[in-house]
Amino acid sequence: MKKHYIILVGLVLLGIVYPQMFPGYLSVAITLLLYAGWATAWDILGGWAGQVSLGHASFVGLGAYFVAVGTAHHDIAPWWSILMALVAAAMLAYLWGSLTFKLKGPYFTLSTIAIAEILRLIAINEGWLTGGATGVFIMTLPEPFGLDLFSRQVNYYLALAFAAFTVLIVMLISRSKFGYQLRAVREDEDSAMASGINPTTVKLKAFMISGALTALGGGIYAIFLSFIEPHTIFYLLLSVQIALTAIIGGRGTIWGPCVGALLIVGSGEIFRTMFAEANMLIYGLLIMVVVMFLPRGIVGEPARYLLRRAYAKRAQG
Amino acid sequence: MFDYVSFMQNLSNGVLIGGVYALIGVGLTLVFGVMKTINFAHGDFVILGMYCAVLLNTLFGWDPYLSLLVAMPLGFLTGAILQRVVLSRLVEAPPESSLLVTLGLSLVIGNILLLTFGAEPKSVNVSYASSTVSLGEVRFSLILLLAGLATMVVIAGLYAVLNHTELGRAIRATADNRLGAELVGTNTRRIEAVVFGIGMALAVTAGVVLIPLLFATPTFSGAIFTLKAFVVTVLGGLGNIGAAIAGGLLLGVVEVMGASYLTSDYRNAYGLLVFLLVLLLRPEGLFGKTVKRV
Amino acid sequence: MPSALKADGITVTFGGVVAVDNVSLDVEQGKILGLIGPNGAGKTTLFNALTGFVTPQGGRIHLHGEEITHLPPYMRTRAGMGRTFQTERPFEELTLLENVLVAAFLKEPKRKHAERLAMEVLEKVGLADRHDQPALDLNLARRRRLELAKALAVQPSVLFLDEVMAGLNPPALKEMIGFVRRLADQNLTIVMVEHIMEAIIELSDHVIVMANGSVITEGLPRDVIQDPRVIAVYLGED
Numbered sequence: 001m002k003k004h005y006i007i008l009v010g011l012v013l014l015g016i017v018y019p020q021m022f023p024g025y026l027s028v029a030i031t032l033l034l035y036a037g038w039a040t041a042w043d044i045l046g047g048w049a050g051q052v053s054l055g056h057a058s059f060v061g062l063g064a065y066f067v068a069v070g071t072a073h074h075d076i077a078p079w080w081s082i083l084m085a086l087v088a089a090a091m092l093a094y095l096w097g098s099l100t101f102k103l104k105g106p107y108f109t110l111s112t113i114a115i116a117e118i119l120r121l122i123a124i125n126e127g128w129l130t131g132g133a134t135g136v137f138i139m140t141l142p143e144p145f146g147l148d149l150f151s152r153q154v155n156y157y158l159a160l161a162f163a164a165f166t167v168l169i170v171m172l173i174s175r176s177k178f179g180y181q182l183r184a185v186r187e188d189e190d191s192a193m194a195s196g197i198n199p200t201t202v203k204l205k206a207f208m209i210s211g212a213l214t215a216l217g218g219g220i221y222a223i224f225l226s227f228i229e230p231h232t233i234f235y236l237l238l239s240v241q242i243a244l245t246a247i248i249g250g251r252g253t254i255w256g257p258c259v260g261a262l263l264i265v266g267s268g269e270i271f272r273t274m275f276a277e278a279n280m281l282i283y284g285l286l287i288m289v290v291v292m293f294l295p296r297g298i299v300g301e302p303a304r305y306l307l308r309r310a311y312a313k314r315a316q317g
Numbered sequence: 318m319f320d321y322v323s324f325m326q327n328l329s330n331g332v333l334i335g336g337v338y339a340l341i342g343v344g345l346t347l348v349f350g351v352m353k354t355i356n357f358a359h360g361d362f363v364i365l366g367m368y369c370a371v372l373l374n375t376l377f378g379w380d381p382y383l384s385l386l387v388a389m390p391l392g393f394l395t396g397a398i399l400q401r402v403v404l405s406r407l408v409e410a411p412p413e414s415s416l417l418v419t420l421g422l423s424l425v426i427g428n429i430l431l432l433t434f435g436a437e438p439k440s441v442n443v444s445y446a447s448s449t450v451s452l453g454e455v456r457f458s459l460i461l462l463l464a465g466l467a468t469m470v471v472i473a474g475l476y477a478v479l480n481h482t483e484l485g486r487a488i489r490a491t492a493d494n495r496l497g498a499e500l501v502g503t504n505t506r507r508i509e510a511v512v513f514g515i516g517m518a519l520a521v522t523a524g525v526v527l528i529p530l531l532f533a534t535p536t537f538s539g540a541i542f543t544l545k546a547f548v549v550t551v552l553g554g555l556g557n558i559g560a561a562i563a564g565g566l567l568l569g570v571v572e573v574m575g576a577s578y579l580t581s582d583y584r585n586a587y588g589l590l591v592f593l594l595v596l597l598l599r600p601e602g603l604f605g606k607t608v609k610r611v
Numbered sequence: 612m613p614s615a616l617k618a619d620g621i622t623v624t625f626g627g628v629v630a631v632d633n634v635s636l637d638v639e640q641g642k643i644l645g646l647i648g649p650n651g652a653g654k655t656t657l658f659n660a661l662t663g664f665v666t667p668q669g670g671r672i673h674l675h676g677e678e679i680t681h682l683p684p685y686m687r688t689r690a691g692m693g694r695t696f697q698t699e700r701p702f703e704e705l706t707l708l709e710n711v712l713v714a715a716f717l718k719e720p721k722r723k724h725a726e727r728l729a730m731e732v733l734e735k736v737g738l739a740d741r742h743d744q745p746a747l748d749l750n751l752a753r754r755r756r757l758e759l760a761k762a763l764a765v766q767p768s769v770l771f772l773d774e775v776m777a778g779l780n781p782p783a784l785k786e787m788i789g790f791v792r793r794l795a796d797q798n799l800t801i802v803m804v805e806h807i808m809e810a811i812i813e814l815s816d817h818v819i820v821m822a823n824g825s826v827i828t829e830g831l832p833r834d835v836i837q838d839p840r841v842i843a844v845y846l847g848e849d
Contacts, residue, residue, distance in 0.1 A: 052413055052416075099597060100596075100597070102597075103596060103597075105413060106355050106413060106416050107596060109413070109416060110355070110547055110551075110596070111593060111596050111597075113544065114544070114589045114592050114593050114596075115593065117544065117585070117586070117589050118586050118589050118590065118593075121582070121583055121585065121586045124582075125580075125582040125583065175722070176722070177716045177720055177722065177725070180705075180709065180712055180713045180716060181713070181716070183702055183705065183713070184702065184713045187700065187702045188700050190664065190684075190696065191696060191700065191761075192685075192713075193663075193664075193683070193684040193685040193688070194662070194684060194685075194688060194693070194694050194696070194714075194761075194762070194765075195685075195688065195713050195714040195716075195717060195761065195764075195765060196685050196688035196689050196714070196717035196765055197685055197713075197717075198683070198685045199685075236540055237536075237540075240420065240424070244417075244420075244421075247417060252704075277431065277436065278428035278429075278431045278432045279428075280424045280427070280428050280536070281424065281425060281428035281429070281432075283421070283424050284420075284421045284422065284423070284424030284425035284427075284428060285421070285425060286421075287417055287418070287420065287421035287424075288403070288418055288421035288422065288425070291407070291410070291414050291417045291418045291421065292403070292406055292407070292418065295410060295414065304704060304747075307704070307745050308745060308747070308748070311743070311744050311745055314743070315744070
């Protein structure tokens with residue numbers, strides 16, 4: 001476990017000096033960090049608790065809209081609106097989970113799509129609340145400590161902090177009582193109940209943490225884009241991207257979602273000219289390959305192999 | 318004031334469009350019944366059918382209904398091959414695997430279409446696009462009527478195959494009790510490939526009959542059709558063909574009625590709401606028994 | 612001795628079929644109750660009704676005098692029930708210690724204390740030397756013992772054992788019988804569903820025989836197995 005913390009500290013240090021080394025590649029890095037954070041947050045519910053959601057764009061949208069509408073229409077500073085978004089996201093997750101957690105497996109997944117689509121239609125059609133289909137511009141932002149929140153550099157460090165914070169939360173969870181409860185519920189709800197665990201409570205907690213963290217990234221995303229529209233930010237494909245990033249990397253592993261983000265954003269950059277707007281092709285091909293040949297993901301499959309081998313060695317020695 | 322004529326107009330439009338939804342849903346439900354697989358790419362198969370008609374029309378000037386002669390067998394073959402090459406590998410894998418792999422397939426199909434045909438919507442212009450048939454004061458759009466008719470013919474054909482042929486008997490036996498079917502000598506692997514082929518052929522057919530009505534766009538619309546297909550099948554109960562037909566008609570009517578009497582902004586939401594309600598209120602009834610390990 | 616577990620008139624029906632018909636039982640603290648009967652007799656359903664995994668249509672269940680009839684399974688665990696599952700499914704990616712830890716957290720929320728408890732339980736079932744082994748690749752006898760360790764780690768006062776002897780080879784069976792004996796000697800109350808007669812006869816203080824959802828006879832193990840009705844039921848099965 002200690003090694004994970006060392007890796008995290010090392011990566012954060014690397015992340016801090018990155019803008020000095022590659023000042024021209026900040027936007028890509030921001031996208032990478034946001035996806036790493038979202039996928040990690042998604043994985044708390046989708047991987048650790050085993051409830052595959054295809055509706056997480058709703059939480060991105062919620063966070064983004066609180067920040068954008070907050071500054072553009074109500075003159076609320078983004079740090080306050082992000083706090084409100086976290087609370088709202090946790091509440092949404094609670095309601096959403098209470099309604100749908102009795103559905104199992106693929107049926108839960110289908111229900112998340114349906115709810116997310118309904119939320120998207122609300123965001124498009126309820127203009128009084130969201131600014132409607134045309135979207136919201138963020139024209140001005142406050143300057144805390146003289147920082148220009150519109151600058152790429154500041155956006156980058158916000159995204160870095162978001163990704164690192166999310167990974168840290170997952171690390172803490174993975175070794176805690178709650179982390180073991182999550183895994184127990186994922187593996188076998190009956191067996192978990194026999195251990196005194198209430199599966200619904202555990203799943204609700206996971207959904208609330210996952211949703212709130214996703215909304216946090218959504219708020220940073222809104223500042224980064226400085227223009228948001230419901231069609232893209234509540235989009236099913238965004239939900240799909242977040243989920244597939246985590247699944248390709250490896251569900252229920254600490255680094256899987258980050259590796260997934262690196263792989264996908266990286267290959268997206270490399271093939272950008274070849275595929276232009278058909279960038280989802282990479283997701284499609286990767287997920288097919290992963291499900292067919294590496295069902296535990298790119299990190300999960302070797303991790304399992306190493307675990308096995310390490311013990312075999314110890315047992316012999 | 319209640320306008321009887323426009324009500325009948327809406328009802329008949331709803332039923333006709335619902336027929337096409339039923340056709341899409343029947344394919345999905347048939348595949349689910351036999352393979353217990355939720356096919357996420359089903360809507361993209363519909364889009365493939367639309368582009369097939371577009372392509373044959375631009376190349377040879379074929380009428381969409383003529384292109385069915387090519388699209389249906391092609392859809393069947395592609396489906397059977399996809400099942401053999403991709404899905405048959407997942408028999409032992411957890412239930413989400415097939416959902417994820419077909420989700421991947423959906424992305425691949427949509428984006429290949431995008432690369433091939435570009436992002437702008439495509440359609441086929443037919444000479445009879447604005448023709449109508451009148452029955453009393455209610456007027457039916459000819460293309461909608463043809464779509465409804467084609468749907469009925471195809472579903473009747475499917476019904477005949479399932480109930481009156483050896484193949485149909487084997488399909489029903491496999492859906493009912495896979496092990497039992499194997500014991501009496503049914504090659505269930507072959508049946509699965511055939512069923513996935515039929516499912517794809519039905520989706521492609523729906524796409525072809527829809528092309529005079531709707532524009533084909535490569536990426537997002539596939540997901541919309543997949544969702545509609547889920548709604549249709551869940552309304553009736555996955556795996557049940559008769560119920561899928563009823564579900565399709567219901568969805569068509571709910572959508573058209575909701576759009577004209579409530580607000581068209583939420584046209585796509587009505588079906589989803591009904592879908593959610595059914596999922597939540599009758600989850601076990603609709604998806605069979607929940608299996609307890611203890 | 613006070614009653615640890617008491618059930619009155621338990622009735623379970625599945626869509627019109629009566630699986631358990633008006634069954635009552637009473638187990639004293641520190642005693643072993645054996646539940647036997649041919650396949651389909653309803654003993655597993657009764658077992659699941661007692662542990663809360665099946666909702667009975669009628670009857671009441673008391674644990675140490677407290678009514679628990681309407682509590683969900685996890686609340687019954689918190690009230691002092693522990694159970695094993697017939698088909699054990701350990702968390703494969705976790706080590707044996709972590710597997711038991713999940714259950715140990717119930718009474719010991721602090722990780723350090725929970726780990727100590729889990730280790731103690733692993734020692735009891737004889738898996739301590741393998742505590743850092745991942746649970747995948749575990750053989751049947753050890754999976755059984757791990758399943759037992761999970762049930763013990765919630766520190767139950769009444770332990771439900773669902774066919775823990777099935778499929779064990781003779782030495783492993785002997786070991787398991789001795790182990791269950793020691794548990795009862797430590798004043799743990801045990802309810803066991805079992806097909807292995809040897810284990811039932813050697814362990815049970817009281818045996819209930821079920822057939823077609825009802826109790827056909829009950830009493831001391833020696834008496835029960837000589838009961839002509841019991842013999843008839845078992846012969847009828849073959």
